[in-house]
Amino acid sequence: MSSKVYITGIGAITAIGNNAKENFDSLVHKKHGLTHTRFLNTIHKEIFPVCEINLTNDALASMLGIENKQGYTRTALLGMIAVKEAIEDAGIAWKENTLEKKYKTALINSTTVGGMRHTEEIYLDLLEKESQPETNSYIDTHDLGECTERIADYFGVKSYITTISTACSSSANAIMLGVRLIQQGIVDRAICGGVDSLSKFTINGFNTLMILDKEHCRPFDNTRVGLNLGEGAGYVILESEKIVQEENKKPSCFVSGFANTNDAFHQTASSPNGDGAFMAMSQALAMAHLEPKDISYINVHGTATPNNDLSEGRAMERLFGTDDAPKFSSTKPYTGHTLAACGGIEAVYGVMAIENGVIYPSLNFNEKMEELTIQPETETLTGVEVNHVLSNSFGFGGNNSTVIISKVK
Amino acid sequence: MIKSVYINGIAAISPQNTFEGDDFFSAPISFDDNYLLVQDADYKKYINPVQIRRMSRILKISYSTARKAIEDAGVVSLDAIITGSGYGCIDDTEKFLLSMLHQNEQMLNPTAFMQSTHNSVSGIVALNMKCNSYNFTYVHRGLSFESSMIDAMIHIQEGMKNILVGGFEENSKNHYQVTNKISFWKKNNINSLELLADNNIGTIAGEGANFFVISGEKNEHTYASILDIAMLYKPTSDEEVSKAIQDLLAKNNLTTDDVDVYLTGLNGDNTLDSTYYNMAEKLFASKSMLYFKHLCGEYYTAPSFGLWVASMILKKQMIPDILYCKKQATNSVKYILLHNHYRNINHGFCLLKHE
Numbered sequence: 001m002s003s004k005v006y007i008t009g010i011g012a013i014t015a016i017g018n019n020a021k022e023n024f025d026s027l028v029h030k031k032h033g034l035t036h037t038r039f040l041n042t043i044h045k046e047i048f049p050v051c052e053i054n055l056t057n058d059a060l061a062s063m064l065g066i067e068n069k070q071g072y073t074r075t076a077l078l079g080m081i082a083v084k085e086a087i088e089d090a091g092i093a094w095k096e097n098t099l100e101k102k103y104k105t106a107l108i109n110s111t112t113v114g115g116m117r118h119t120e121e122i123y124l125d126l127l128e129k130e131s132q133p134e135t136n137s138y139i140d141t142h143d144l145g146e147c148t149e150r151i152a153d154y155f156g157v158k159s160y161i162t163t164i165s166t167a168c169s170s171s172a173n174a175i176m177l178g179v180r181l182i183q184q185g186i187v188d189r190a191i192c193g194g195v196d197s198l199s200k201f202t203i204n205g206f207n208t209l210m211i212l213d214k215e216h217c218r219p220f221d222n223t224r225v226g227l228n229l230g231e232g233a234g235y236v237i238l239e240s241e242k243i244v245q246e247e248n249k250k251p252s253c254f255v256s257g258f259a260n261t262n263d264a265f266h267q268t269a270s271s272p273n274g275d276g277a278f279m280a281m282s283q284a285l286a287m288a289h290l291e292p293k294d295i296s297y298i299n300v301h302g303t304a305t306p307n308n309d310l311s312e313g314r315a316m317e318r319l320f321g322t323d324d325a326p327k328f329s330s331t332k333p334y335t336g337h338t339l340a341a342c343g344g345i346e347a348v349y350g351v352m353a354i355e356n357g358v359i360y361p362s363l364n365f366n367e368k369m370e371e372l373t374i375q376p377e378t379e380t381l382t383g384v385e386v387n388h389v390l391s392n393s394f395g396f397g398g399n400n401s402t403v404i405i406s407k408v409k
Numbered sequence: 410m411i412k413s414v415y416i417n418g419i420a421a422i423s424p425q426n427t428f429e430g431d432d433f434f435s436a437p438i439s440f441d442d443n444y445l446l447v448q449d450a451d452y453k454k455y456i457n458p459v460q461i462r463r464m465s466r467i468l469k470i471s472y473s474t475a476r477k478a479i480e481d482a483g484v485v486s487l488d489a490i491i492t493g494s495g496y497g498c499i500d501d502t503e504k505f506l507l508s509m510l511h512q513n514e515q516m517l518n519p520t521a522f523m524q525s526t527h528n529s530v531s532g533i534v535a536l537n538m539k540c541n542s543y544n545f546t547y548v549h550r551g552l553s554f555e556s557s558m559i560d561a562m563i564h565i566q567e568g569m570k571n572i573l574v575g576g577f578e579e580n581s582k583n584h585y586q587v588t589n590k591i592s593f594w595k596k597n598n599i600n601s602l603e604l605l606a607d608n609n610i611g612t613i614a615g616e617g618a619n620f621f622v623i624s625g626e627k628n629e630h631t632y633a634s635i636l637d638i639a640m641l642y643k644p645t646s647d648e649e650v651s652k653a654i655q656d657l658l659a660k661n662n663l664t665t666d667d668v669d670v671y672l673t674g675l676n677g678d679n680t681l682d683s684t685y686y687n688m689a690e691k692l693f694a695s696k697s698m699l700y701f702k703h704l705c706g707e708y709y710t711a712p713s714f715g716l717w718v719a720s721m722i723l724k725k726q727m728i729p730d731i732l733y734c735k736k737q738a739t740n741s742v743k744y745i746l747l748h749n750h751y752r753n754i755n756h757g758f759c760l761l762k763h764e
Contacts, residue, residue: 145550208519397532
């Protein structure tokens with residue numbers, strides 16, 4: 001990799017916390033966010049538990065000082081809250097249009113369903129009834145780019161705005177694009193991550209694929225049957241060496257490697273041997289000039305579907321061996337599977353693992369998978385020298401992405 | 410951008426006869442209901458019978474276009490597959506959404522959900538071509554395609570050889586009806602080929618798939634080169650647009666005088682078209698001004714059709730009459746500036762050169 005791209009700010013909101021610090025505390029104290037939905041009107045309400053953020057849209061809007069929330073989707077609001085934390089964590093002034101005063105900035109957002117949560121509520125009215133100003137204000141918020149523009153407008157980002165959707169690997173891809181844009185000198189700084197809010201559309205969609213667990217999900221456990229859905233947003237601020245020097249910043253981490261590969265096996269399933277995952281992890285290691293043994297912690301994709309964990313686990317054993325493979329855990333039981341947001345949220349977790357010398361525990365692991373030798377970490381480990389965190393995000397369409405975050409020495 | 414890239418293969422399935430043969434709008438097709446649909450191709454040529462039955466219309470259209478572009482470039486393997494689409498597979502999204510709402514979340518079929526994800530197209534191309542490399546989908550409204558092409562151009566700088574880049578969008582009756590409530594479309598039905606004659610709010614809805622194989626090397630398949638692409642978000646004045654165009658040209662050591670053709674995304678909406686006319690007058694007064702949305706309709710990734718048009722003009726060194734908004738004598742076409750905007754929110758600029 002050419003010039004270094006640093007992580008200078010982080011922000012996250014999930015069912016286990018409204019900011020990065022709250023998320024960290026929940027993780028190390030094994031506090032998960034699984035519950036039954038309080039806000040979604042679905043017939044699966046009592047059947048499939050979810051990891052929902054316990055804040056109404058009104059509450060989210062008031063956290064941002066937005067008085068008239070008409071036209072703001074939950075997705076946009078969640079994204080704005082996490083971006084705000086990340087920008088302020090990086091010490092970037094943004095009020096009164098100052099964000100790009102000195103440095104060209106990109107907003108690279110990602111989502112899988114964008115404004116669907118509102119669309120599904122108003123869709124039949126839109127098709128069958130006369131126009132209403134309130135419902136009409138959500139018509140042009142359905143697509144996936146709209147929430148990105150709301151975020152951009154709130155913070156005054158203008159130079160480079162785009163949105164990625166590669167299913168559940170989306171925000172890992174947002175991070176790698178941010179690094180590349182900075183390395184090419186197209187921007188100096190990039191706000192990268194993703195957001196998704198819970199919707200009936202996704203709950204029903206994953207239910208038709210029969211990969212939702214009615215119980216709390218059990219990543220890498222032999223008895224796992226599926227995932228729990230969640231909602232949230234996670235972003236990192238990436239900045240060039242130039243900014244870090246000029247602003248005299250002392251970032252703790254940088255992005256040392258990444259890769260995006262395609263499994264080319266099946267539209268929605270991963271190959272049993274994890275070919276795409278194996279390639280993504282190996283290529284990311286090669287870019288970072290690291291050996292498998294250098295990795296301190298793997299934040300696995302670990303959705304707890306039978307297919308993902310087998311595929312990912314086999315890929316890990318192929319690459320890291322079975323004897324002294326790095327410690328790994330899945331944080332999905334805490335946050336649920338937040339779809340496009342998980343790569344951003346888990347990058348935030350990776351940074352905090354490095355800064356605090358901590359490895360997070362997986363939850364609900366009892367029985368080793370019969371196909372694998374490796375098993376996840378189940379207790380919080382503290383006082384660990386965490387130098388390199390490898391984070392996996394895989395998705396429909398065969399998308400496999402790996403990002404490696406390394407400690408600045 | 411440091412290094413230009415070459416367009417070595419193209420294909421388009423559009424409301425015009427753009428897919429088979431070498432026709433370049435010799436007999437433009439008109440639509441009279443403000444709702445343009447593509448001319449179906451013989452999808453069986455590209456998709457096996459088992460797969461074709463399960464594939465949605467947009468997957469068939471996009472996949473066939475992608476294969477044709479690859480064939481046209483004469484390449485056997487790809488280093489990256491990058492697609493752009495504002496609404497993705499909206500028909501399947503609506504299908505799943507409506508069954509969910511009508512059937513009270515019961516007895517739902519997974520196929521529509523599986524195919525509803527925006528990255529279905531890039532996924533299916535990778536799957537069928539056994540392509541394990543970089544796979545990306547941009548979904549940013551009127552900049553979905555431009556974002557894809559910029560990513561591809563960066564990859565060429567970084568050393569990749571051949572990249573498939575495409576834009577796709579499908580029309581849907583429900584989506585048309587819903588967006589009609591916020592005046593996206595013209596109130597009266599017009600003849601699509603007379604798009605600019607109707608001086609009212611709204612445009613006509615379109616669709617299409619337009620794919621390109623780009624490379625860092627020129628060869629006998631080359632149509633044109635892309636010198637640069639720029640994006641502009643929410644300009645507050647036409648001066649800002651004009652500055653963006655001049656900056657882009659200056660960055661490539663060119664001026665407005667060098668541009669032979671100003672190819673625009675004029676869509677006949679009288680609340681949106683003035684920027685193009687202003688640019689034509691201020692920057693390109695002695696140059697030909699062209700447009701293409703009367704042929705493909707308006708959609709988020711319509712600029713990918715614009716790029717297909719530009720590629721054909723540069724290769725054939727011929728401008729079909731149907732494309733002219735304002736005609737000026739031109740001997741040869743060396744540089745084209747393609748300018749498209751979506752609702753004056755997302756502006757995209759693509760600078761092309763004859764090879």
